[in-house]
Amino acid sequence: MLLCDSGNMEPINAMASRLLITDQIMPALRHWWPINPVNAPASIALSSLIAIIIFSQFYLAIAARRWKRHFPPAVPGLPLLGNLLQLGEKKPHKTFTAWAKKYGPIYTIKTGADTMVVISSAELAKEAMITKFSSISTRKTSRALSILTEQKTMVAMSDYGEEHRMLKKLVVTNLLGPIPQKANRHLREMASFKMLDAMYSQLKEMDPISCTATLNLRDYIKQALFPFSMYQVLGRDPEYVYVKEFGRNVGRWEMFEIFVGDPLKAVIEVDWRDFFPALQWIPNKAVEDKITSVAVRRKAVIRALIEEQRQMLAKGKQPDCYLDFLLTQATHLTPKQLEMSAWEPIIESADTTLVTIEWAMYEIANNPAVQERLYQEINEVVGSSRIVTEEDVPKLKYLDAIVKETLRKYPPVPLLPPRHVDEDVQLGGFDLKKGWQIIFNIYGINYNTQVWKNPEVWDPDRVLGDKDLDLGFKDHRVLPFGTGKRMCAGVTQAMYIIPTNIAYYVQHFQWALPQDNQDGKGVADTVFLTTHKLHPLQAIVTPRHSARLPLTI
Numbered sequence: 001m002l003l004c005d006s007g008n009m010e011p012i013n014a015m016a017s018r019l020l021i022t023d024q025i026m027p028a029l030r031h032w033w034p035i036n037p038v039n040a041p042a043s044i045a046l047s048s049l050i051a052i053i054i055f056s057q058f059y060l061a062i063a064a065r066r067w068k069r070h071f072p073p074a075v076p077g078l079p080l081l082g083n084l085l086q087l088g089e090k091k092p093h094k095t096f097t098a099w100a101k102k103y104g105p106i107y108t109i110k111t112g113a114d115t116m117v118v119i120s121s122a123e124l125a126k127e128a129m130i131t132k133f134s135s136i137s138t139r140k141t142s143r144a145l146s147i148l149t150e151q152k153t154m155v156a157m158s159d160y161g162e163e164h165r166m167l168k169k170l171v172v173t174n175l176l177g178p179i180p181q182k183a184n185r186h187l188r189e190m191a192s193f194k195m196l197d198a199m200y201s202q203l204k205e206m207d208p209i210s211c212t213a214t215l216n217l218r219d220y221i222k223q224a225l226f227p228f229s230m231y232q233v234l235g236r237d238p239e240y241v242y243v244k245e246f247g248r249n250v251g252r253w254e255m256f257e258i259f260v261g262d263p264l265k266a267v268i269e270v271d272w273r274d275f276f277p278a279l280q281w282i283p284n285k286a287v288e289d290k291i292t293s294v295a296v297r298r299k300a301v302i303r304a305l306i307e308e309q310r311q312m313l314a315k316g317k318q319p320d321c322y323l324d325f326l327l328t329q330a331t332h333l334t335p336k337q338l339e340m341s342a343w344e345p346i347i348e349s350a351d352t353t354l355v356t357i358e359w360a361m362y363e364i365a366n367n368p369a370v371q372e373r374l375y376q377e378i379n380e381v382v383g384s385s386r387i388v389t390e391e392d393v394p395k396l397k398y399l400d401a402i403v404k405e406t407l408r409k410y411p412p413v414p415l416l417p418p419r420h421v422d423e424d425v426q427l428g429g430f431d432l433k434k435g436w437q438i439i440f441n442i443y444g445i446n447y448n449t450q451v452w453k454n455p456e457v458w459d460p461d462r463v464l465g466d467k468d469l470d471l472g473f474k475d476h477r478v479l480p481f482g483t484g485k486r487m488c489a490g491v492t493q494a495m496y497i498i499p500t501n502i503a504y505y506v507q508h509f510q511w512a513l514p515q516d517n518q519d520g521k522g523v524a525d526t527v528f529l530t531t532h533k534l535h536p537l538q539a540i541v542t543p544r545h546s547a548r549l550p551l552t553i
């Protein structure tokens with residue numbers, strides 16, 4: 001195309017000027033390769049040859065750079081399916097951690113058409129989540145997550161950007177940050193004290209003489225946390241709500257299933273089309289219907305609650321809770337953002353905190369020496385005539401070690417929701433390609449044998465007095481809450497509720513596991529997205545006092 005078909009130089013010059021070869025460059029070129037009308041065809045052919053050589057060298061240099069790209073090791077898999085069949089069970093974090101021992105702290109796997117980078121070391125997690133955050137800040141959600149999160153209209157699942165910042169600021173400033181959480185202390189105490197009273201009445205009812213009986217602790221934690229989360233958001237814990245779409249009332253515990261239980265089960269629903277984008281067009285109605293029905297039910301109930309709240313405000317109720325704030329002050333929210341902002345803190349309050357408390361109490365019940373030591377600490381710091389308070393917690397160092405060691409051994413979110421590589425980036429000296437996804441294997445980080453000896457052993461002494469261990473703020477050895485700009489927004493609330501509740505339980509009761517406890521060896525099994533204990537904790541509970549201790553003497 002660049003050649004002209006005669007000796008006429010005009011078209012070449014015109015083309016040169018079109019190619020921005022300016023008047024200054026052309027004379028220099030002519031000097032270097034004298035072009036004249038007589039030998040023009042030969043000159044042009046030679047020029048072209050040189051251009052081709054230069055171009056191909058340039059191309060080869062780029063290609064060589066690309067060939068030299070240093071990708072992380074890949075776990076061998078099958079053609080097309082990749083490693084999907086190796087991830088069939090519900091504990092992929094354990095498989096990832098086993099692979100990390102073989103392939104190192106960063107490796108790739110293929111899940112169908114997707115390349116996923118799995119990271120299992122604190123240094124690499126820090127590099128990706130803090131230093132290289134801007135290149136890795138969006139999320140590619142599964143179909144199930146996309147439906148359940150109303151296309152990422154949720155702080156935890158949104159891409160980093162304007163909407164995320166706006167929604168996160170709203171919830172942190174008005175509900176989850178240190179100031180609103182301090183103000184909500186009475187709600188936490190009310191919920192926990194009600195739970196302790198319920199445990200006492202149950203024990204008295206089951207065995208009026210010894211008051212010792214086997215209780216299902218998960219039920220009690222749930223009975224405290226769900227009403228608490230409703231109070232935080234709605235300023236009340238409605239026994240039921242009328243849902244127009246259902247044509248009937250929905251009771252408190254049905255609401256729990258609709259807001260918490262069902263979405264958690266639905267989110268791990270696997271739709272094979274997630275792994276093969278080329279086959280998106282094939283319908284998978286059964287899975288889609290199931291997930292859509294969970295989302296539709298949730299929407300109907302949250303709308304009913306919002307409508308009730310609107311009516312209460314219209315009748316003169318003073319705004320005194322998060323939803324009131326959203327309805328009266330955050331009027332810029334779209335209806336979808338409003339509904340999701342009301343629901344998100346409910347599901348987040350009710351699940352991960354429960355998981356942590358239940359695992360901590362399982363370990364405490366299973367380790368009488370630890371239990372006795374914690375009880376002695378509480379007695380020394382607080383005494384036995386009043387209940388532990390939130391002000392006491394910073395003084396209870398052994399309790400702090402128990403909480404941190406539990407979050408290390410049982411991180412409630414063992415794998416962070418995958419992040420998307422938005423542009424080619426280097427991580428730990430390896431090249432990652434745009435379009436890949438990154439899985440942060442928090443479980444693998446917390447079980448890194450180069451950092452933690454015998455990581456599968458629960459031992460609060462290993463973190464006792466370790467002042468640096470701050471769970472992801474500055475120190476990255478244990479990352480239950482993630483780190484950096486996407487760090488958990490509920491960390492303040494969780495770190496109020498978890499230690500106080502463990503302290504209440506140990507201050508008021510002695511705990512033991514029944515002989516025939518179902519946990520046996522496979523205790524760390526998990527059933528949901530979070531590391532729920534496979535079986536609810538059944539423990540033999542003996543009161544240390546005749547009733548709940550008072551707040552003040």
Ligand code: HEM
Nearest residue numbers: 155156348349352353412413480481482486488489490494
């Ligand atoms: C032991 C309790 C908890 C644990 C272990 C936990 C853990 C996590 C983790 C690992 C993330 C994801 C970070 C990432 O993707 O990089 C997260 C995000 C989040 N958590 Fe929690 N969480 C807990 C409790 C809570 C509570 C009680 C709430 C609120 C009521 C909450 C609200 C959030 C929110 C809003 C985000 C999204 C933050 C963002 O994307 O910017 N979490 N949490």
